[in-house]
Amino acid sequence: MVSECTACGYLAYPPRLLCPGCGGSSWRPRPAGAGVATEVTVRRPVFERRQLPSGEWVEEEPTRLGAVSTEGGVRIIARLEAGIEAGGRVALVRRDGVAVAVEGS
Numbered sequence: 001m002v003s004e005c006t007a008c009g010y011l012a013y014p015p016r017l018l019c020p021g022c023g024g025s026s027w028r029p030r031p032a033g034a035g036v037a038t039e040v041t042v043r044r045p046v047f048e049r050r051q052l053p054s055g056e057w058v059e060e061e062p063t064r065l066g067a068v069s070t071e072g073g074v075r076i077i078a079r080l081e082a083g084i085e086a087g088g089r090v091a092l093v094r095r096d097g098v099a100v101a102v103e104g105s
């Protein structure tokens, strides 16, 4: 979700206190919707395996992150599903509390 100024329609992400467009302070949530992945980076874990407090070992998976330029003109950093490359059209969804870019418009 992004924040939309109720007075002038300015889109902000992350949310702001005052609208840079009109100085208003009234926002409504709006779905970020679709956009284009513009930058793709892979954040590799420092260690390949990590030990849980239980003693069990888990593999650390690299996380792919990208900047998504949405149709509303807001840039959102999102986790990318496999197969998404720079320039690809994506839809933004919320999963486990974080923004995730999935394939499609």
Ligand SMILES: [Zn+2]
Pocket (backbone or CB within 6 Å): 005, 006, 007, 008, 009, 010, 019, 020, 021, 022, 023, 024
């Ligand atoms: Zn405004």
